[in-house]
Amino acid sequence: MRLSVLVAGLVLGVGTLAVAGGTPDQKCTASKLKATGKRAAADLKCHAKATKKNLGVDPSCTGKADDKFTAAFGKADAKGGCPGAADPNAIADMSDMFVADVVAALPDGGTDDGRACAAIKLAATGKKAGSKLGCEAKAAGQGGQVDPTCTGAAETKFSAAFAKAESKGGCAVGDPNTSDPNAIESTVDTFVADVVAALTPAPVSFAADVQPIFTANCTTCHSGGAPPAGLDLSAGNAYADTVNVASFEMATLDRVLPGDAANSYLVRKINGGPGISGSQMPFGAPPLSSTDIATITNWVIQGALNN
Numbered sequence: 001m002r003l004s005v006l007v008a009g010l011v012l013g014v015g016t017l018a019v020a021g022g023t024p025d026q027k028c029t030a031s032k033l034k035a036t037g038k039r040a041a042a043d044l045k046c047h048a049k050a051t052k053k054n055l056g057v058d059p060s061c062t063g064k065a066d067d068k069f070t071a072a073f074g075k076a077d078a079k080g081g082c083p084g085a086a087d088p089n090a091i092a093d094m095s096d097m098f099v100a101d102v103v104a105a106l107p108d109g110g111t112d113d114g115r116a117c118a119a120i121k122l123a124a125t126g127k128k129a130g131s132k133l134g135c136e137a138k139a140a141g142q143g144g145q146v147d148p149t150c151t152g153a154a155e156t157k158f159s160a161a162f163a164k165a166e167s168k169g170g171c172a173v174g175d176p177n178t179s180d181p182n183a184i185e186s187t188v189d190t191f192v193a194d195v196v197a198a199l200t201p202a203p204v205s206f207a208a209d210v211q212p213i214f215t216a217n218c219t220t221c222h223s224g225g226a227p228p229a230g231l232d233l234s235a236g237n238a239y240a241d242t243v244n245v246a247s248f249e250m251a252t253l254d255r256v257l258p259g260d261a262a263n264s265y266l267v268r269k270i271n272g273g274p275g276i277s278g279s280q281m282p283f284g285a286p287p288l289s290s291t292d293i294a295t296i297t298n299w300v301i302q303g304a305l306n307n
Helices: 024-053 059-079 088-105 112-142 148-167 181-199 206-217 238-242 265-271 290-302
Strands: none
Touching: 024 059, 024 088, 024 112, 024 181, 024 290, 059 088, 088 112, 088 181, 112 148, 112 181, 148 181, 206 238, 206 290, 265 290
């Protein structure tokens, strides 16, 4: 079972802030990185068990891993503040392709000893992928850099497991271009990098990304000496008139509350969200595109920086 969700901001997303404790988008990204690592590790463990017993992979085993992944993504999204990123189905597909590549690279040779060796290597590879994405998750959750001692520990355990398997003998010889420990490590690192890239969207600039949307769609009305609701969205005025400024139509909400898109009235107005007074903005024109809405929303989630 996979999560079928349209994730706002598929094209544009949000950068992270180096804030102790993590901002909502950082915490969400961390949860999804960790969940993806756990899924890959669990799937390879399922393959390891099947290989050792010379059986087909138990679909209930892989299904359980997928269900946990789906639940983790759903829980992260439910908390709010998640930046736009790749569809969870796409992340799951990336994990599936990684697992398939690793399984193909580590043959069992058709013997009991070969199966035992392959099982150890499959499980070790899964643990490495899960651990490395766990290191990435920890860093993402705090808006910091990945701790090299964390990734180093994962690599050390992986190397030790491969060496132990080899020392027992009977390991099948695979394609040296894919089954060599260094090649497997490269496969893991590529997978980790791809997942991080998919779940860690790029920063949104107010000047370069948000203001042009206001200028193109909103300043016909919201500019000049007496703009509606006292809201001037023209260049040089928009930031001061929106961020941490109480909404005219709903005074309990700020127009833009940094880090909280759900409780930013401007975001509700461009989405036609709950509790708005009057029409969805821009007035008398088609709604903003999903990409433009995502850009503004993600800028708010990022912290509504004047950048």
